[in-house]
Amino acid sequence: MKETDLIYKIASLYFEDNLTQQQIAQKMGISRIKVSRMLQQARSKGVVEISLNKPQQNYTEEEKSIAARWNLNEVILSAPDYNSNDDLLKQLGISASEYAVRILNGNETVSLAWGRTLSAFVQNLPKLDFPELKIVQMIGGLGSPEAEVHSSDLVRRLSDKIGGKGRILSAPGVVSSSAVKKGLLEDPYVKETLDMAASADIAFVGIGTGAPDSILMSQGEILPEETLVEIRSKGGVGDISLRFFNSSGDIINHSINERIIGISDLEIRKIPRVIAIAGGLDKYKAIVGALKSGLIDVLITDYETGKELIYKDM
Numbered sequence: 001m002k003e004t005d006l007i008y009k010i011a012s013l014y015f016e017d018n019l020t021q022q023q024i025a026q027k028m029g030i031s032r033i034k035v036s037r038m039l040q041q042a043r044s045k046g047v048v049e050i051s052l053n054k055p056q057q058n059y060t061e062e063e064k065s066i067a068a069r070w071n072l073n074e075v076i077l078s079a080p081d082y083n084s085n086d087d088l089l090k091q092l093g094i095s096a097s098e099y100a101v102r103i104l105n106g107n108e109t110v111s112l113a114w115g116r117t118l119s120a121f122v123q124n125l126p127k128l129d130f131p132e133l134k135i136v137q138m139i140g141g142l143g144s145p146e147a148e149v150h151s152s153d154l155v156r157r158l159s160d161k162i163g164g165k166g167r168i169l170s171a172p173g174v175v176s177s178s179a180v181k182k183g184l185l186e187d188p189y190v191k192e193t194l195d196m197a198a199s200a201d202i203a204f205v206g207i208g209t210g211a212p213d214s215i216l217m218s219q220g221e222i223l224p225e226e227t228l229v230e231i232r233s234k235g236g237v238g239d240i241s242l243r244f245f246n247s248s249g250d251i252i253n254h255s256i257n258e259r260i261i262g263i264s265d266l267e268i269r270k271i272p273r274v275i276a277i278a279g280g281l282d283k284y285k286a287i288v289g290a291l292k293s294g295l296i297d298v299l300i301t302d303y304e305t306g307k308e309l310i311y312k313d314m
Contacts, residue, residue, distance in 0.1 A: 238286025
C-alpha cells in the first residue's frame with residue numbers, strides 16, 4: 001500500500017468512522033504514535049481539509065482580535081440588538097452567566113465587586129449546585145444595603161443561586177478617614193475577609209465611569225460630587241471597585257485610596273482571572289483605561305463597543 005493510501009485510510013477511520021487513534025493503531029497493526037504522525041501528514045499534504053461553519057451572530061474572529069490587541073485571555077461579545085440600557089444590561093448579564101457556567105468547577109473562591117452589570121449577571125445565572133464554592137465580598141458596602149447593586153446583597157444572591165458559601169464584608173466601602181480604616185482593618189473578621197478576597201481564584205468586577213449619571217452619583221451617598229470632580233481633574237476616566245485610573249491605565253493618586261475598605265489594585269492584579277463586565281459606548285474610555293491598567297484578564301462587553309476596541313486608536 002502506498003504511503004498516501006495509508007494516510008487516506010487512517011484519516012478516513014479517524015474523521016469519518018470516529019475511531020480513536022488507539023483503536024486505529026490496533027486495527028492497522030501500527031503504533032499510536034505513527035497514527036498521530038500520519039494524521040498530521042494528512043493535513044499538511046491536503047488529504048484532509050478542515051472547514052468551520054460559522055453560526056449566525058458568532059463573533060469569534062472579533063473576540064480574538066480584541067483579545068490579541070489588548071493582551072487579554074478572552075473576550076466575550078454580546079449581541080448588538082438592544083434598544084435600551086436595560087436591554088444592554090440583560091444581554092451582558094446573560095453572556096456573563098454563560099461564561100461563569102463554563103469556567104466554574106465548584107471548588108473555587110470567587111471575589112465579587114458591585115454594580116448594575118454584576119446584578120444583571122447574578123440575575124441571569126441559572127441555579128447551580130456548588131456547595132464547596134466560596135463567594136466573598138471584595139469591597140465594603142456602597143449605597144443602600146437593600147439595593148440590588150450592593151456588594152453584600154450580590155454575595156447573598158450569588159450564594160443562593162450557586163449553592164455556595166457567601167462571605168460578607170461587614171464594613172462600609174468608604175470611611176471618613178485613614179484612621180477609621182486602620183481601626184477597621186484591625187478587626188480579625190474584616191482582615192480575614194479581605195485576605196480571602198485577595199487570594200481568590202476568580203473575580204467578577206464592573207467598570208465605572210464616575211460620570212454625573214453613573215451609579216456613584218445616582219446613589220447619592222457613596223462619594224461626594226467634589227471628590228469625583230477632583231478625580232476627573234487628575235485625569236480619572238473610570239474605576240474598578242473604586243480603584244480609579246486614567247486613560248493610560250495608571251491608578252489615580254487621591255486621598256480616597258486611603259479611605260476605601262476593599263482589596264487594592266495590586267491585589268486585584270494578583271487574582272489569576274479577573275472578569276470585567278461592562279458595555280455601552282458611553283463607557284468606552286473607561287473600558288480602554290481598564291484594559292491598559294492590567295487589572296483585568298477577561299472582558300465581557302457588547303458588539304458595538306467591541307468594534308471600537310478593534311479599530312479605534314488606543
